[in-house]
Structure formats: structure tokens, C-alpha cells
Amino acid sequence: MNAPxxxxxxxxxxxxxxxxxxxxxxxxxxxxxxxxxxxxxxxDDVSIEIPKNxxxxxxxxxxxxxxxxxxxxxRMNDTIPGARVEGEILLDGMxxxxxxxxxxxxxxRVGMVFQKPNPFPKSIYxxxxxxxxxHGIAASKGELDGIVEQSLQRxxxxxxxxxxxxxxxxxxxxxxxxxxxIARAIAVDPEVILMDEPCSALxxxxxxxxxxxxxxxxxxxxxxxxxxxxxxxxxxxxxxAFFHLGKIVEYGTTSDIFTxxxxxxxxxxxxxxxx
Ligand SMILES: Nc1ncnc2c1ncn2[C@@H]1O[C@H](COP(=O)(O)OP(=O)(O)OP(=O)(O)O)[C@@H](O)[C@H]1O
Ligand SMILES: [Mg+2]
Numbered sequence: 001m002n003a004p005x006x007x008x009x010x011x012x013x014x015x016x017x018x019x020x021x022x023x024x025x026x027x028x029x030x031x032x033x034x035x036x037x038x039x040x041x042x043x044d045d046v047s048i049e050i051p052k053n054x055x056x057x058x059x060x061x062x063x064x065x066x067x068x069x070x071x072x073x074x075r076m077n078d079t080i081p082g083a084r085v086e087g088e089i090l091l092d093g094m095x096x097x098x099x100x101x102x103x104x105x106x107x108x109r110v111g112m113v114f115q116k117p118n119p120f121p122k123s124i125y126x127x128x129x130x131x132x133x134x135h136g137i138a139a140s141k142g143e144l145d146g147i148v149e150q151s152l153q154r155x156x157x158x159x160x161x162x163x164x165x166x167x168x169x170x171x172x173x174x175x176x177x178x179x180x181x182i183a184r185a186i187a188v189d190p191e192v193i194l195m196d197e198p199c200s201a202l203x204x205x206x207x208x209x210x211x212x213x214x215x216x217x218x219x220x221x222x223x224x225x226x227x228x229x230x231x232x233x234x235x236x237x238x239x240x241a242f243f244h245l246g247k248i249v250e251y252g253t254t255s256d257i258f259t260x261x262x263x264x265x266x267x268x269x270x271x272x273x274x275x
Contacts (some may be wrong), residue, residue, distance in 0.1 A: 010031040010088045019048045019241070019251035025053045026090075027077050027192060027222035028073060033087035035068050040183060042068045044246040046088070050192075050239075054262055055214060057233035057254065060243030061269065066226045069243070070194050073224065074110035092191070105236025111185030112129050115197040117177035119169030119184075127151065127169040127180055131188040155183035156187055156213050182213065193217065199232065211236050230270055234258050242266045 026049040035043035037216055043065045050056050050073075058066045068077065073095060077083040089096050096106055119127050130149045131137075138144035148165070152158040157179040161172070169180050178198060189226065195214070199207040214223060214236050227233050233240055233254065240257040242250045242265070250257060250266045261267045 016250050029090040031088040035072055042246055046248050052222045053218055054239055055218050055237040056239040057237035058226045059233050059239050064243040065246045066243050067196050069183055070226055073194055074107050094193050108188040109190055110192040111190040113181050113195045113198050114202050117181050119177050121170055124169050124193045125165040127184050128187045135188055137264045142223055151183040151187040154186055155179045157183055175202050192222045197226050
């Protein structure tokens with residue numbers, strides 16, 4: 001009988017490294033994922049397990065592919081002409097790129113919050129009610145009202161807007177608009193929330209509110225956040241993946257990545273030597 005290949009030797013092959021989560025069961029498993037824009041490969045053979053009930057931060061220099069990879073997790077790249085995804089992305093073990101996948105349903109399960117708050121040009125109420133209505137989540141007006149209130153409560157916005165639900169969502173401050181967008185994502189009862197630099201357009205007070213909110217929300221969801229702020233990654237996340245040139249260089253618990261990074265490139269980035 002052949003002796004089993006020692007792990008270190010197996011890992012020494014030319015295949016890109018696989019990054020299992022150290023503790024928690026996976027919500028999302030990405031296996032050998034590459035993303036192309038036409039001929040150009042922006043993500044190169046990335047494998048990572050993203051856990052439930054934690055915040056995973058994606059960090060790395062501009063242009064390394066963080067947004068591209070994030071968008072591949074709920075098939076937002078489908079909306080970009082010329083973009084193509086290879087490999088497998090499993091949500092609870094099911095391939096989200098399979099042909100039978102209902103993409104509208106997928107994006108309700110895996111919600112997204114963007115860098116620039118993008119409320120619909122509709123009332124605050126309608127911004128939240130829209131998703132539950134198209135997904136048939138509420139059986140009555142009363143139930144819909146309840147979802148609107150609860151989503152705004154959980155996003156920490158209810159007290160500021162409860163007396164003006166009919167006002168336009170775009171009339172809110174930037175920080176309020178971002179909480180409105182988070183409330184809108186929550187309203188359809190997602191399982192994962194993807195956030196691409198959600199605080200980069202916000203002042204420090206609005207940023208602190210969003211960070212508190214992220215911490216509260218992780219009890220219910222898997223959260224992935226892209227951030228350029230090392231302080232923010234250290235404050236809000238429990239897992240960190242360092243991207244460089246379309247690959248994940250290192251992934252681990254946030255405390256390990258920030259205190260004892262194994263790779264020189266990670267060390268250089270988090271200490272501000274480049275990026
Ligand atoms: N729609 C697109 N069409 C063509 N190329 C794109 C497109 N979007 C991104 N790219 C390219 O893919 C690579 C990765 O870009 P991406 O936006 O994912 O990086 P990022 O890490 O999010 O950067 P940043 O920190 O600046 O937001 C870059 O070289 C970028 O120019
Ligand atoms: Mg980006």
C-alpha cells in the first residue's frame with residue numbers, strides 16, 4: 001500500500017493554496033475561482049472558506065481584485081459585459097453558478113451594500129418594502145409595515161426616520177443613507193451580506209455607527225467587508241484575507257494576520273510599507 005502523502009508535501013504542489021476556516025463551518029466555499037474581464041485575469045485561482053457568524057475582511061492594495069472577488073459571491077459580475085467566472089462558489093454546499101440558480105433569489109440570500117449609498121429615488125418606506133414585496137415575503141400591509149420597522153430598527157435608523165417614512169430616501173444624510181441601504185439588504189432576510197468599502201464616503205461618527213451595526217449583525221449573518229482601513233479591519237472583523245495581484249496571499253484570524261503575519265507581503269501591507 002502507498003504511504004499517504006504528508007500534508008506539507010501535498011501543499012507543496014503547484015496548486016494555489018486552499019484556505020480553510022480555522023474554526024467555524026463555512027457559509028460560502030470558493031474553489032479555484034478565477035475571474036476574467038475579456039482576456040485579463042483579475043482573480044487567479046482563489047480558494048477560501050467564508051464562515052457563518054463572523055465578519056471576514058478583504059484587504060489589499062488598490063486593483064488587487066477585492067471588489068471583483070466580492071461581486072463573484074452573489075453573481076454581480078454577471079451584470080458586467082465581458083466578465084467571466086471560472087471555478088466553483090458554493091453557498092451552503094450548492095453551486096451558485098449552476099444553470100438552475102435563480103439569480104434574483106440568490107441576491108436576496110446574499111445581499112450587497114456598496115461604497116456609495118444608493119437608495120432608490122423613492123420614499124424611505126418604499127426603499128425597504130420593495131424587496132419583501134417582490135419576493136412575496138409579506139402577506140399583508142400590516143406584515144410589511146412590521147418588516148419595514150424591524151429592518152430600520154436593526155439598522156439603527158428607526159428613531160431618526162419613524163416620523164418621516166414618506167420622505168425620499170435620497171434626502172437623508174450619507175450615513176443615514178448607508179444605514180437605509182443596510183436596512184434594505186436586511187429586509188429580505190438574507191444569509192450573507194457583502195459590503196464593499198461601506199464607510200469610505202462617511203465621516204468618523206457615521207463610520208462608528210456602521211461598525212457597531214456590523215458587529216451586531218454578525219450574530220445572524222455571514223458578513224464580508226472590503227476595506228482600505230487597517231484599523232477598520234482590525235476593529236470589525238474576526239477573519240482577514242489579504243489579496244495581492246488577484247490572489248489571496250494569506251488568510252486567517254484577524255488577530256493572527258495583524259500580529260503575526262506569516263508572509264512578508266502581508267507584513268509590508270499592514271505596516272503601511274506599500275499599498
Ligand atoms: N468592469 C471592469 N472591466 C475591466 N476591468 C475591470 C473591471 N473592474 C475591475 N477591473 C480590473 O480588475 C482588476 C481588479 O479590480 P477591482 O476593482 O476588483 O480591484 P479592488 O481590489 O477592488 O481595487 P480598489 O481597492 O481600488 O477598489 C483591476 O485591474 C481592474 O482594473
Ligand atoms: Mg474595489
